[in-house]
Amino acid sequence: MGHACDRRERRDGRSRAHRARPGEGVPVAATPQRYSISLRKRYHTMRVIVFVLLTVAVWVYFRIWSRHRAIARGIRITRAMDAVTDAYREGDYETALQKAEDLKDGLSKTAAYCYFRGSMLHHLGRFDEAEASLREGLPLEENRSRKALVCNTLASALMEHQRYPEAIAVFEDAGRAWPDRGANQRGLAEVRLRQGRELPEALELARRAVEIDRRATGMEKEALDSRLGEDLAVLAWAVAANSGDVGEIESLLEEAFPLCGAKTKPVLAELHYHAGRAYEALGIPEKTREHFRQAIEADPKGNFGRLARVGS
Structure with missing residues (x-):
């Protein structure tokens, strides 16, 4: 009896094993599909990670390359x-x-x-x-x-083209863009002096240019000094065209020339040209010719050298 029962139990067990749902009680090796799916998921995850790492690496490289390129271009431009x-x-x-x-x-x-x-x-x-x-x-x-x-x-x-109304409009544009720069007022004064008209207004504009640039900051001293020197020379011309005060004119020029020095030839020529125009307005031909001569000598190929050559 005992042996018969054992045989029935073994048969019943095999029968239950055959009726079991897929995957229940079955070794992993018996489910290759699941194994394959698991591997595919793992490899997909690895591909995503590798892609992300490569993307980050390319981005970092591009940033470094762009920065180096910008630095190199900055050095070249300077x-x-x-x-x-x-x-x-x-x-x-x-x-x-x-x-x-x-x-x-x-x-x-x-x-x-x-x-x-x-x-x-x-x-x-x-x-x-x-x-x-x-x-x-x-x-x-x-x-x-x-x-x-x-x-x-x-x-x-x-x-220089004698397009004076256009020049005035553009000088005014410059003044709106940078109101704390006296050169804008100086330019407006010079346009009037070149034409020999609106002379009181030219004097007022020239004085305003000097006032602005005397208190100017935010730039190298050499640049600020040069700008003020140019203003003073135009103011000397404007004073000569209005009151003819020789003492004030000579005082303005004595201050102007040391501020500009002799390092920048075009600016030195500009000062001599404006000084020449001041003495021309005063009716002192000897000093007029001397300043025009020095303007030509300082900048023979430049604008103020040419202007002085025409005026002399």
Whole structure:
């Protein structure tokens, strides 16, 4: 009996095993589909992780590369600007014009390129080209102070073309962009002095330019001194055209020349030209000729050297 019962239990057990639901009580090796699914999930997770890591690595590399490229471009632009400025100080405008080409961003023109190119063309007397370059650069310039510098140079080029109403409008634009810069008022005064009209207003504008630049800050002392010196020379011309006070004129010029020094030839020529115009208004031909001569000597290829040559 016992053996018979044992045999029935073994048969019943095998029968229950055959009726069991898939996966219940069955070894893992008997379910290859589950094993395959598990592996696929694992490999998919690994692929996602690898993709994320690669993406992060590429992003980091791009950031580093962009930063290095920006630094390299910044160094190149700084060197180019130094080269342009050095040539300008010597009155070598052709060299400065060539060096300005390095201010491009590849083949693209930049605000700095258009400004420096326009400025050098202005000094060379190529006023139409100067105007075109400066106008092209204005929309590219985002900094208000630098936009004022562009406007000042453009207005000066228009003044040399005797396009006085346009010059006044652009000098006024410069004043709105940078109201704390006396050069804007100085330019408006000079436009009137060049025409020999509205002389009391020219004197008032010239005095205002000096007042503004006497209290100016935020720049290197050399630049501030030079700007004030230019203002004082125009004020001397304006005083000569109005009251003719010789004592005040000579006092203004005595202050102006040491402020500018002799490092920047175009500025030195500018001061001598304006001093010459002051003495011309006073009717002192000897001093007029002497200052015009020194303007030509300081900057023979530049704008004020040419103006002095015409006036002498």
